[in-house]
Amino acid sequence: MIETVFQSADLPAAERFDTVRDLMSSASAPMDVSSEHAADLLVQQRDLQLDAVRAWTMTIQPMTFHRSEKLIERSDPATFNICLLLDGTMTRAWGAGHAVYHPGELHISDSSQPFELRARSADEAVSCVGAEIPKRLLPSRSERLIGHPLSGRAGVGALLAQFLTRLAEDTGCYRSADGPRLGLIATDLTSALIAHHLDDGHRPPPDTHRRTLVLRIRAFIQHHLADPDLTPRTVAAAHHISLSYLHRLFEGEQFTVAAWIRHQRLEHARRDLADREFLPTPIHAIAARWGFTRPADFTRAFRTTYEITPMDFRRRALQPSR
The missing domain is CATH 2.60.120.280 (Regulatory protein AraC)
Incomplete structure (x- = not known):
C-alpha cells in the first residue's frame, strides 16, 4: 500500500x-x-x-x-x-x-x-x-x-x-x-x-468469482511474502485450485504469479532500504525479511529490476539532502 x-x-x-x-x-x-x-x-x-x-x-x-x-x-x-x-x-x-x-x-x-x-x-x-x-x-x-x-x-x-x-x-x-x-x-x-x-x-x-479469487490470492501473497517457501504451487494448494488454473487466472494481469511475488518482495525490500528506521539492519537481513534466502539472488534481482545495487540505492535514498 x-x-x-x-x-x-x-x-x-x-x-x-x-x-x-x-x-x-x-x-x-x-x-x-x-x-x-x-x-x-x-x-x-x-x-x-x-x-x-x-x-x-x-x-x-x-x-x-x-x-x-x-x-x-x-x-x-x-x-x-x-x-x-x-x-x-x-x-x-x-x-x-x-x-x-x-x-x-x-x-x-x-x-x-x-x-x-x-x-x-x-x-x-x-x-x-x-x-x-x-x-x-x-x-x-x-x-x-x-x-x-x-x-x-x-x-x-x-x-x-x-x-x-x-x-x-x-x-x-x-x-x-x-x-x-x-x-x-x-x-x-x-x-x-x-x-x-x-x-x-x-x-x-x-466473472465475479474469478476477480474475487484473484484479489483474495493477491492478499494471501502479500500476507506470506516473508515465507521463503511461497511459490505458485503453494499458493494454488492454499486456495484448493490447480497450478494450471492459477496461471490462467493471472493471464490477464500485468505479472505472472511468480513475477508478482518477486515484484512485491522487491518493492517491500526497497521501501525498507529507504527507511532510516532500518538503517542498522544489514541488507541481507532486509532481504531475508521479504523471503530472499540467498543475498546474491536478492542483489541480482534488485539490480536487474532497478538498475542499481541495494547498497547504492540505500546510500542514495538516505543522503541527508534527500
Whole structure:
C-alpha cells in the first residue's frame, strides 16, 4: 500500500496552479483544469494505492475539470471513478446528460467518456473522497449509472460512503499487506451499490468469482511474502485450485504469479532500504525479511529490476539532502 500526499500550500502561490494543472495533465486519466483562484490555488489530495484500486481524498477551491476526447485518446486507464461529495456542490455535463451533486451523494465517472465537472462552494472549499477501480472488476452494465446521483446516506450507499470516509481518515494505522484487502472491500461495496441500482437482484456478473479469487490470492501473497517457501504451487494448494488454473487466472494481469511475488518482495525490500528506521539492519537481513534466502539472488534481482545495487540505492535514498 503506497500513500502519496500533495498540498499546493507547500508551493509559492504563483506556482500552485501550473503545478496542479501539470499533475492533472500527467495523470493516468488526464484532465484540463481551470479556476478563478489560479493566482493562489489551494488543493490538498491524498492517494492510497490499494493494489489495483486507488482510494483518494481531495479538498479544493472552486475548479472546473474537463476530460476531452483528445485526452482520452492520449491515455485511458479503463477505470470507473466513484466520488462521494462531502462539502460544496458539483455540476457534471456529459454527452446529453447533466446532473448536480450535493453533500452525501455519490456519482460514477468513466475514464473512457468525456465530461466537464464544475466544483463550487459558498465557503470556497469543496471536499470529496472516492475510489478509482478498473472496469474489469465491476459489473458489466455499470456504465448505465454513469453520472447519475446515488444516495450515500442509506443502504449500500451509506456503507460505501462510510468505508471511503474512514479509509481517508485513518491512513496511519494501515499496514502494506492491508492494501489488497481494502481494495477488495472497496470493489465489493461498489459492485453491491451498482447491482442495487441496476435492480439485478444482486446477481454477480459471470466473472465475479474469478476477480474475487484473484484479489483474495493477491492478499494471501502479500500476507506470506516473508515465507521463503511461497511459490505458485503453494499458493494454488492454499486456495484448493490447480497450478494450471492459477496461471490462467493471472493471464490477464500485468505479472505472472511468480513475477508478482518477486515484484512485491522487491518493492517491500526497497521501501525498507529507504527507511532510516532500518538503517542498522544489514541488507541481507532486509532481504531475508521479504523471503530472499540467498543475498546474491536478492542483489541480482534488485539490480536487474532497478538498475542499481541495494547498497547504492540505500546510500542514495538516505543522503541527508534527500
